[in-house]
Amino acid sequence: MPTDSYEIVILGTGPAGLQAAIHAARAKVSVLVLGRGPKSSLFRAHVENFCCLSKVAGQDLLEEGRRQAEASGAGFLEEDVVETASQDGWYTVKMESGREIRCRALILAMGISRNTLGVPGEKELLGKGVSYCVDCDAGFYKGETVAVAGCESAAVTGALTLMFYASEVHLVCPQLAVSDALADKLRQSDIRLHEGRKVKEIRGETAVKELVLDDGSLLPVAGVFIEQGAKGAIELAATLGVALDPEKFQYVVVDEKQATNLPGVYAAGDICGPPWQVAKAVGEGCVAGLEAAGYVKKLR
Numbered sequence: 001m002p003t004d005s006y007e008i009v010i011l012g013t014g015p016a017g018l019q020a021a022i023h024a025a026r027a028k029v030s031v032l033v034l035g036r037g038p039k040s041s042l043f044r045a046h047v048e049n050f051c052c053l054s055k056v057a058g059q060d061l062l063e064e065g066r067r068q069a070e071a072s073g074a075g076f077l078e079e080d081v082v083e084t085a086s087q088d089g090w091y092t093v094k095m096e097s098g099r100e101i102r103c104r105a106l107i108l109a110m111g112i113s114r115n116t117l118g119v120p121g122e123k124e125l126l127g128k129g130v131s132y133c134v135d136c137d138a139g140f141y142k143g144e145t146v147a148v149a150g151c152e153s154a155a156v157t158g159a160l161t162l163m164f165y166a167s168e169v170h171l172v173c174p175q176l177a178v179s180d181a182l183a184d185k186l187r188q189s190d191i192r193l194h195e196g197r198k199v200k201e202i203r204g205e206t207a208v209k210e211l212v213l214d215d216g217s218l219l220p221v222a223g224v225f226i227e228q229g230a231k232g233a234i235e236l237a238a239t240l241g242v243a244l245d246p247e248k249f250q251y252v253v254v255d256e257k258q259a260t261n262l263p264g265v266y267a268a269g270d271i272c273g274p275p276w277q278v279a280k281a282v283g284e285g286c287v288a289g290l291e292a293a294g295y296v297k298k299l300r
C-alpha cells in the first residue's frame with residue numbers, strides 16, 4: 001500500500017481517537033491518526049472521575065495514550081483536516097498543508113467546540129474557576145458560591161445540579177429559553193436568577209473571585225460554569241453526508257457499533273453527544289476501532 005493510503009484514518013487525538021487507534025492498530029490494520037493533541041478538551045483538564053485513576057492530569061493521559069497507540073502501530077500527523085470526500089469506496093481527507101490521504105474507513109473523533117462567552121478573564125482563568133462542564137467539576141465547589149452563565153436547558157439543569165454541591169448558585173442569563181416545566185423548576189428552587197443580565201468580565205488573580213455584570217454590579221463567586229450549549233465539530237462530517245441529530249444538527253448519529261449512516265464511517269466521543277466524559281469517549285473509541293478494523297479486513 002503506498003504511504004498516502006491507510007486502511008483507517010482517525011480524525012482526532014483526544015481519548016476517543018486514541019482508544020480507537022489502540023484497538024484498531026492492535027487488530028493489525030494500518031492506522032493514521034490526524035489532529036493536534038493540545039486541542040483536545042482533555043488537554044487542560046484534571047480528571048478525578050475516570051475509573052482506576054483517582055487523580056490525573058489530562059495532558060498526561062493524552063501523552064500516554066499516544067505512546068500506547070504508537071507502540072501498537074498507529075501513525076500520527078499533527079495536522080487538521082480541512083476537507084473530506086468519498087469516491088469509489090475510498091474516503092479522502094485533505095489537510096491544512098494540502099496533503100491528501102486515502103483510506104477505506106474513517107473514524108470521526110473531533111470532539112466538540114464549546115461555545116465560549118468571549119469575555120476578559122475567561123481564557124486566563126480556564127481550569128482555575130472557569131469551567132464548561134458541571135458534571136465534571138461541580139464536586140470542587142462544595143459549600144462555595146458559584147454562577148452559571150447561560151439561558152438554555154444545559155444552563156438551567158447545570159444550575160440545578162450545582163445546588164447539590166454549592167451553598168449558593170447564581171444563574172446569569174440575558175433571556176431564559178427553556179420549557180415552562182424547567183422554568184417552573186428553576187423558579188421553585190433557591191437558584192438566584194439574574195435575568196436580563198450578561199457576564200461582562202471574569203476577575204481573579206490566580207482563581208476566579210468575582211464576575212462583573214453588564215450593569216456594573218459585582219458577583220463574588222468561586223467558580224463560573226459557562227453553559228451556552230455545545231456545537232459539535234461536525235462540519236466535516238456533514239459535508240461528507242454523515243447524518244446528524246435531527247433536532248439540533250449538533251451531533252453525529254451512530255448505532256450501537258458506533259457506525260454512522262455511511263459505510264466505513266464511524267464516530268466516537270464528544271462528537272456523538274453528551275455526556276462529555278473521558279470514560280464514554282474511550283468506550284466508544286474502543287468499539288469504533290474494533291468495528292472499523294473488522295470492516296476494512298473484509299475489504300482485503
Ligand SMILES: Cc1cc2nc3c(=O)[nH]c(=O)nc-3n(C[C@H](O)[C@H](O)[C@H](O)COP(=O)(O)OP(=O)(O)OC[C@H]3O[C@@H](n4cnc5c(N)ncnc54)[C@H](O)[C@@H]3O)c2cc1C
Nearest residue numbers: 012013014016035036039041081110111269270276277278
Ligand atoms: C476544562 C475541562 C475539564 C474536563 N474535565 C473532565 C473530567 O474531569 N472528567 C471527564 O471525564 N471529562 C472531562 N472533560 C471532558 C473530556 O475532556 C472530553 O469528554 C473528552 O476529551 C472527549 O474526548 P474526544 O476524544 O471525543 O474529544 P477531544 O478530547 O476534544 O479531542 C478532539 C480531537 O479532535 C481534533 N480535531 C478537531 N477538529 C479536527 C480536524 N478538523 N481535523 C483533525 N483533528 C481535529 C482535536 O485536535 C482533538 O485532538 C473536561 C473537559 C474540559 C474542557
